[in-house]
Amino acid sequence: MYRIYLRDFVYNQKSEVIQTVAERVLDEYGSAAAFDDFVREDDPETVRDVLLDFGGVGPKTADCVLLFAGGREGVFPVDTHVHRIYRRLGVAPPDADHEGVREVVERDVPPEKCGFGHTASIQFGREYCSARKPACLDGAEECPMADLCDRVGVDADAGAAVDPAEASEK
Numbered sequence: 056m057y058r059i060y061l062r063d064f065v066y067n068q069k070s071e072v073i074q075t076v077a078e079r080v081l082d083e084y085g086s087a088a089a090f091d092d093f094v095r096e097d098d099p100e101t102v103r104d105v106l107l108d109f110g111g112v113g114p115k116t117a118d119c120v121l122l123f124a125g126g127r128e129g130v131f132p133v134d135t136h137v138h139r140i141y142r143r144l145g146v147a148p149p150d151a152d153h154e155g156v157r158e159v160v161e162r163d164v165p166p167e168k169c170g171f172g173h174t175a176s177i178q179f180g181r182e183y184c185s186a187r188k189p190a191c192l193d194g195a196e197e198c199p200m201a202d203l204c205d206r207v208g209v210d211a212d213a214g215a216a217v218d219p220a221e222a223s224e225k
């Protein structure tokens with residue numbers, strides 16, 4: 056019952072944000088097509104700042120708009136999977152927040168690979184490097200990235216994984 060209530064609450068909140076953003080787009084840009092042109096053609100940092108200024112739009116959503124709607128290269132949205140995986144691998148510092156991980160991957164991944172990197176990382180996080188039970192807990196051979204991974208926060212002996220930030224505090 057509580058979960059149904061919570062789900063409805065989240066859906067209502069999302070639809071309110073979408074309506075508010077759509078009204079603002081029409082007020083400030085005149086049409087959806089004009090806003091699309093802005094997203095595709097203006098300076099990416101400017102577009103990002105404008106999107107973040109819309110209430111209810113966070114960094115991941117803004118970056119997804121830039122990447123998927125704007126077709127911008129060099130944008131690597133950081134969702135919960137990307138945030139976890141690149142800190143476990145040791146590519147980003149264990150205590151990096153979402154923006155810290157974004158800084159590292161956008162610096163190191165070729166711009167034309169960022170979109171693929173984002174979607175492939177999400178799939179990899181679902182299929183192999185999940186939050187509570189990364190595949191390597193069943194043996195390194197279970198993960199194709201094991202040779203390259205620092206496994207930060209993964210305790211094979213205890214058969215458990217914690218957020219890399221928690222592991223770095225110990």
Ligand code: SF4
Binds near residue numbers: 183190191198
């Ligand atoms: S070796 Fe483990 S921690 Fe590293 S990427 Fe694979 S599943 Fe994730």
